[in-house]
Amino acid sequence: MQNDLIDLRMGAEAEGEAALRPWTVLAALTIPEAHIELRRYDLPSPNEMLELDDAPIFSVVMPRTGGMNGQVTFDGGERRGHRVGRMLFRPAGVAMHSIGDGGVLEIMTCRMDPAVFEAATGLAEWHPDLLRRCAMITSSTMFALAERLRQELTVPAFGSAMAAESLVRLLMVEIGRRLRMPSRRPGARGGLAPWQLARIEEALRGSAGHWPTTAELAALCGISRSHLSRSFLEASGKVLADHAAAVRLERAQDMLRAGEMAMNEIASTLGYATPSAFTAAFRRMTGRTPSQYARLLSR
Numbered sequence: 001m002q003n004d005l006i007d008l009r010m011g012a013e014a015e016g017e018a019a020l021r022p023w024t025v026l027a028a029l030t031i032p033e034a035h036i037e038l039r040r041y042d043l044p045s046p047n048e049m050l051e052l053d054d055a056p057i058f059s060v061v062m063p064r065t066g067g068m069n070g071q072v073t074f075d076g077g078e079r080r081g082h083r084v085g086r087m088l089f090r091p092a093g094v095a096m097h098s099i100g101d102g103g104v105l106e107i108m109t110c111r112m113d114p115a116v117f118e119a120a121t122g123l124a125e126w127h128p129d130l131l132r133r134c135a136m137i138t139s140s141t142m143f144a145l146a147e148r149l150r151q152e153l154t155v156p157a158f159g160s161a162m163a164a165e166s167l168v169r170l171l172m173v174e175i176g177r178r179l180r181m182p183s184r185r186p187g188a189r190g191g192l193a194p195w196q197l198a199r200i201e202e203a204l205r206g207s208a209g210h211w212p213t214t215a216e217l218a219a220l221c222g223i224s225r226s227h228l229s230r231s232f233l234e235a236s237g238k239v240l241a242d243h244a245a246a247v248r249l250e251r252a253q254d255m256l257r258a259g260e261m262a263m264n265e266i267a268s269t270l271g272y273a274t275p276s277a278f279t280a281a282f283r284r285m286t287g288r289t290p291s292q293y294a295r296l297l298s299r
Contacts (some may be wrong), residue, residue, distance in 0.1 A: 211271030
């Protein structure tokens with residue numbers, strides 16, 4: 001099935017052209033550092049988009065039943081597409097071509113001031129390796145910051161604008177740290193082959209009743225635990241423990257949003273020893289308990 005390409009070249013001069021946009025704005029907040037929106041997209045399945053903006057944009061997809069599948073290719077990067085993650089960053093002035101399964105999606109976007117972003121991160125040149133890493137950002141720290149920013153956006157309270165300013169600046173710093181981490185290409189000497197990375201991802205996203213240990217993931221890849229930790233960082237630019245925690249949180253939020261499982265069932269599925277251990281871990285990463293998060297979803 002083929003669909004027309006959705007062309008979104010959305011520079012600052014196009015701010016008023018809302019009719020061209022395939023989304024509805026559910027909530028918005030403008031602060032000196034950024035303009036933040038929670039958007040609901042209703043896209044054809046499959047869909048194809050070309051996006052370009054003169055400002056850097058950080059986005060996070062809200063969990064949905066059934067998950068999401070897609071890939072992106074950046075102008076100036078590699079020709080092959082990169083699997084898109086829950087969190088994505090698109091640099092200013094870099095066109096991004098995406099192919100996805102479409103449907104209804106809620107996405108929070110943070111359109112950052114280019115000068116403030118460059119001053120906070122020191123990032124101005126975007127070579128292929130950096131662009132590859134922009135497609136899928138996995139960080140429990142960034143996910144927690146993004147979730148808190150969404151809460152300030154959708155449930156504003158005293159000082160929400162000030163809190164959002166601090167959160168956006170922290171997100172900028174974390175983006176800079178993530179993208180500056182040393183990285184080697186998958187398959188490079190000392191890194192991991194694509195099949196090894198795929199096995200790790202499948203184990204984390206498909207586990208039920210037991211959360212995979214580093215030793216078990218290493219065994220799946222046929223290497224030692226220390227070699228895995230070092231090689232995963234070299235191959236992906238991510239710390240394995242951070243990536244695993246981010247995946248676990250994503251899965252928990254998916255289950256809470258679906259509303260089909262009790263808290264103790266979610267805890268058991270994700271390999272937590274007790275429901276209270278699940279609650280403590282979720283609160284540590286998001287600032288909310290699972291029950292509080294579920295209530296926010298129902299508003």
